[in-house]
Amino acid sequence: MISYLKGQVIDVVKNANNRLILILEVNQMGYEIQIPSRLARQFSENKSEIESIFTHFQIREDQAILYGFASAAERDLFRQLIAVSGIGTQLAIALVDTLGIEELVQAIVTGNIKTLSKTPGVGAKTAERIALELKTKLSGGRKSSGVSTTLSTAIPSREIIDDVEMTLLALGYTQEEINQALSALSQDQLLLKNTHVEEWIKSAIAWLS
Structure with a gap:
């Protein structure tokens, strides 16, 4: 519904549930956006800057929440994580926070359970499920997009x-x-x-x- 927001960073605060909330002013309106601590640390050093935040909008029975990320790739990976059985939004953010997008994606596609399990709240079984479900999805997405994987190089396998x-x-x-x-x-x-x-x-x- 809201792909991204571009505006001025006003502040980063913790709410009553100890979540990090970015206050972003866009066209004289202040949006509250939950963000990972990695992004919060970046903004704590660059307040008042104009930033683009890629968002995921979630509506629950009792509230509507905006989640924000530094890139579209990070946001899209978050969406795939919460689609995995047993992975909620807070655990998905914890995965992004603990590993960072590059290490997280590497761990998923290579089935590195040990690395995924570094995230608080992610046990071996949950890590295995994440790797299994998301590696299949990533592979399926590549095939469905018609991406060619033909390379005439001496890459090992x-x-x-x-x-x-x-x-x-x-x-x-x-x-x-x-x-x-x-x-x-x-x-x-x-x-x-x-x-x-x-x-x-x-x-x-x-x-x-």
């Missing part, structure tokens, strides 16, 4: 290509950018010998940055 693509697509990179990164990394003879997908993902993100 199809699994590595798939996991790198799923991670980077979830982070908002285009297929063209991903192909360029994989093509460039395929020239790294040392990396070609590495079968750990996490290293490929980190290297691709570093190259794209």
